[in-house]
Amino acid sequence: MNDKSPDSHFPTSVFGLPTFLKMNKTLLILKQEYLKRVKKKSFIILTLLVPFLMAGMFALIIFLSINNDKKERNIAVYDESGLFLGEFGNEGYTKYTFIQKEQYTKLSSGLKETEFYGVLYIPGDIYTNNSAQLISEKQIPFEVNEQIERKLSRFIENDKKSKIIAESGIPDLGERLEATKTSISLKTLKISEGGEAKSSSSAMAFGASYAMGFIIYFFVFMYGAMVMRSVMEEKKSRIIEVIISSVKPFELMAGKIIGTALVGLTQVAIWVVLGIAVMFGVQSFFSPETAQQMGQSIMEGQQNMNPAAMQTVEPNKAMEILDMIGNLNLPFILFSFVFYFLFGYLLYSSLMGAVGAAVDNDEDSQQMVFPVTFPLILSIMVLFPIARNPEGPVAFWFSIIPFTSPVAMLARVPYGVPLWELLLSMFLLVLTTIGAIAAAAKIYRIGLLMYGKKVNIKELIKWLRYKN
Amino acid sequence: MEFFSARNVNKVFADTKALTDVNISVNKQSIFGLLGPNGAGKTTLIRIINQITAPDSGEVFLEGRKMSRADIGQIGYLPEERGLYKKMKIGDQAIYLAQLKGMSRHDAIKNLKVWFEKFEIMTWWNKNIEELSKGMQQKVQFITTVVHKPKLLIFDEPFSGFDPINANLLKQEILNLRDEGATIIFSTHNMGSVEELCDHIALINKSHKIVEGQVDEIRARYKSNVFEVKYRGDFDKVSRALSGQIKVLDHIEDKRANQITVEHYNGKSNNDLIQALIPVAEILSFEEKIPSMNDVFIKAVQESNRK
Numbered sequence: 001m002n003d004k005s006p007d008s009h010f011p012t013s014v015f016g017l018p019t020f021l022k023m024n025k026t027l028l029i030l031k032q033e034y035l036k037r038v039k040k041k042s043f044i045i046l047t048l049l050v051p052f053l054m055a056g057m058f059a060l061i062i063f064l065s066i067n068n069d070k071k072e073r074n075i076a077v078y079d080e081s082g083l084f085l086g087e088f089g090n091e092g093y094t095k096y097t098f099i100q101k102e103q104y105t106k107l108s109s110g111l112k113e114t115e116f117y118g119v120l121y122i123p124g125d126i127y128t129n130n131s132a133q134l135i136s137e138k139q140i141p142f143e144v145n146e147q148i149e150r151k152l153s154r155f156i157e158n159d160k161k162s163k164i165i166a167e168s169g170i171p172d173l174g175e176r177l178e179a180t181k182t183s184i185s186l187k188t189l190k191i192s193e194g195g196e197a198k199s200s201s202s203a204m205a206f207g208a209s210y211a212m213g214f215i216i217y218f219f220v221f222m223y224g225a226m227v228m229r230s231v232m233e234e235k236k237s238r239i240i241e242v243i244i245s246s247v248k249p250f251e252l253m254a255g256k257i258i259g260t261a262l263v264g265l266t267q268v269a270i271w272v273v274l275g276i277a278v279m280f281g282v283q284s285f286f287s288p289e290t291a292q293q294m295g296q297s298i299m300e301g302q303q304n305m306n307p308a309a310m311q312t313v314e315p316n317k318a319m320e321i322l323d324m325i326g327n328l329n330l331p332f333i334l335f336s337f338v339f340y341f342l343f344g345y346l347l348y349s350s351l352m353g354a355v356g357a358a359v360d361n362d363e364d365s366q367q368m369v370f371p372v373t374f375p376l377i378l379s380i381m382v383l384f385p386i387a388r389n390p391e392g393p394v395a396f397w398f399s400i401i402p403f404t405s406p407v408a409m410l411a412r413v414p415y416g417v418p419l420w421e422l423l424l425s426m427f428l429l430v431l432t433t434i435g436a437i438a439a440a441a442k443i444y445r446i447g448l449l450m451y452g453k454k455v456n457i458k459e460l461i462k463w464l465r466y467k468n
Numbered sequence: 469m470e471f472f473s474a475r476n477v478n479k480v481f482a483d484t485k486a487l488t489d490v491n492i493s494v495n496k497q498s499i500f501g502l503l504g505p506n507g508a509g510k511t512t513l514i515r516i517i518n519q520i521t522a523p524d525s526g527e528v529f530l531e532g533r534k535m536s537r538a539d540i541g542q543i544g545y546l547p548e549e550r551g552l553y554k555k556m557k558i559g560d561q562a563i564y565l566a567q568l569k570g571m572s573r574h575d576a577i578k579n580l581k582v583w584f585e586k587f588e589i590m591t592w593w594n595k596n597i598e599e600l601s602k603g604m605q606q607k608v609q610f611i612t613t614v615v616h617k618p619k620l621l622i623f624d625e626p627f628s629g630f631d632p633i634n635a636n637l638l639k640q641e642i643l644n645l646r647d648e649g650a651t652i653i654f655s656t657h658n659m660g661s662v663e664e665l666c667d668h669i670a671l672i673n674k675s676h677k678i679v680e681g682q683v684d685e686i687r688a689r690y691k692s693n694v695f696e697v698k699y700r701g702d703f704d705k706v707s708r709a710l711s712g713q714i715k716v717l718d719h720i721e722d723k724r725a726n727q728i729t730v731e732h733y734n735g736k737s738n739n740d741l742i743q744a745l746i747p748v749a750e751i752l753s754f755e756e757k758i759p760s761m762n763d764v765f766i767k768a769v770q771e772s773n774r775k
Contacts, residue, residue: 025568028564028567028568029568032564036556233553233554234553237551237552237553237554238547238549238550238551239551239552239553240551241520241545241547241549241551242545242547242551242565242612242613243565243568244520245518245519245520245540245543245545245547246540246541246565246568246569247568248537449515449520
């Protein structure tokens with residue numbers, strides 16, 4: 001029946017393999033899960049595309065905002081009052097041409113065949129009536145509207161002012177009035193527990209807290225769901241029985257969760273690197289000429305307002321923003337971010353993995369996953385109120401309760417959180433995560449080989465009571 | 469020589485008994501049939517051997533030692549419900565599964581290539597499972613079960629989904645594996661293949677082991693005094709001669725030879741039957757009917773259900 005000698009096909013050393021050469025199985029699963037996802041086309045496309053989409057959007061906004069003003073607009077001015085002749089200088093890409101009454105009458109019936117973008121009618125009683133009229137066949141941009149209003153009011157204002165100066169008989173009144181102009185910038189300071197005052201910006205903290213809460217929510221949800229789908233896939237394809245006859249369910253779960261987390265971290269790392277690269281790219285593409293141009297058009301626009309103030313305020317503002325970012329306590333925020341991200345992910349992905357193991361079809365998973373992810377959804381719903389009032393009761397309770405704290409506490413961190421609250425929140429989160437992993441491991445082990453049973457929360461609680 | 473044994477294994481799920489005091493003993497380099505109706509507890513026992521579930525009480529031994537988690541690398545398990553990763557290259561997942569059983573990547577590739585060549589499926593290496601027919605997937609699954617050269621192989625309905633040609637190929641490979649040193653536990657409802665392959669069997673019904681032993685010995689044990697007699701002569705005369713002493717279960721009339729199937733009762737012996745026949749017919753052959761494994765299965769299960 002058989003003429004082959006034993007072992008003719010096999011190396012005899014398989015079982016003699018020293019244990020240290022045998023790869024740790026969790027590590028093997030981790031590697032498998034990681035490579036499977038990272039090699040996926042959808043992952044590569046999404047990971048590469050997102051930063052470029054973002055960069056593209058920014059570039060588009062900048063590009064549009066520059067090119068908006070590049071459009072040459074020729075505006076015909078019919079000055080009935082006769083006050084403004086020679087006072088209407090071209091500004092930016094907008095040019096002004098003074099016309100006579102006959103031409104005005106002709107133009108007001110239609111601009112189509114002419115070189116004019118619009119017609120400005122300055123009535124004779126502008127001094128008393130404070131109103132003029134701009135006719136165009138297109139929607140007039142806000143900047144043009146604003147520019148003309150400014151030119152008209154500035155001229156009349158200056159005219160009135162010089163009349164008063166002349167009447168008063170004080171020769172340097174003009175300069176003295178100019179000197180009374182004051183611009184106060186409010187610098188908000190926050191006294192920390194050490195009594196040290198630091199400048200803070202509510203806007204900055206608000207933005208940071210909202211963004212971080214949202215990032216945590218997004219990643220925990222996305223990668224938790226990925227773990228769930230991966231578990232369901234193994235269960236549905238029935239390969240699970242072979243797998244758990246080779247590895248412990250817990251090793252399998254750990255490998256999956258850690259492997260998927262590494263996928264997430266890889267994605268973030270690529271985004272950070274690409275983001276920095278793209279930022280440099282955009283900068284070098286637009287600057288220095290483009291930046292200068294942008295600066296110029298802004299300066300030109302504000303020339304008449306307060307040239308002296310402009311030049312001094314702008315650099316100060318920039319310094320202030322840098323100062324505020326510096327005062328956000330970045331190492332602390334970064335630490336909190338990593339901590340809450342890690343434990344939030346562990347907590348939810350282990351629960352979602354357990355759900356994936358308990359159900360055997362997609363409809364059931366939808367139903368089961370909702371109660372699990374509900375706290376997470378709730379925390380994103382209260383994110384806005386928390387970011388607005390980081391010391392209110394909503395912020396306090398949501399950032400202490402473990403299921404909502406990963407999002408809620410992160411929203412509070414940029415404003416600064418009392419140490420005891422932070423430690424309590426972290427402690428409870430770690431404790432809950434450990435408990436959740438233990439419970440999930442149990443459900444996971446029982447659920448993986450359970451088919452055709454409609455599983456609900458009551459059933460899961462029963463599983464948790466099983467010994468062994 | 470005993471290779472594997474289960475001793476006094478008990479397992480209860482919620483309120484249903486899956487296994488009650490089950491003992492089995494499997495000899496080295498033999499094929500052991502694990503039989504029983506659906507839901508008898510076979511899969512539970514297989515999962516206990518695989519360390520997927522733990523028994524409530526009792527133990528399983530491999531080569532005289534209590535089995536532990538570390539032994540699962542020495543088991544190859546082909547579950548009844550097959551499945552592989554749908555979106556993974558066949559070669560890659562075969563390597564992965566072999567590595568999970570503790571093989572090095574290098575050895576896994578080396579052994580897999582031998583098997584792929586043997587089954588003439590080397591061209592599938594870079595295909596996705598989705599591209600293969602069900603029978604083709606079964607071949608891949610079989611290879612992933614045996615590639616790490618396990619000492620103990622557990623096949624649950626290995627032939628389902630195979631055409632007769634491939635089923636035969638598989639049968640040969642199973643026998644080869646046994647001859648090369650593997651011990652095989654074989655679970656099936658196909659009693660024909662049990663007769664063909666198994667040395668020993670155990671029959672489990674409603675969590676209890678009801679029959680165990682060598683296949684030939686069990687079949688002999690279940691013979692029920694039924695004989696087949698070929699003769700030349702008139703059936704009516706034969707029937708009259710036997711009436712009152714021996715029960716005729718069946719008869720076939722043919723040009724060359726008639727045949728009757730009879731059952732002894734009332735303590736009548738073979739000689740009584742022959743004496744009754746001699747005056748009315750010429751006896752051509754006389755043979756005791758050995759029940760098939762199928763008959764044994766049905767009879768044993770029905771008897772145990774009646775208790």
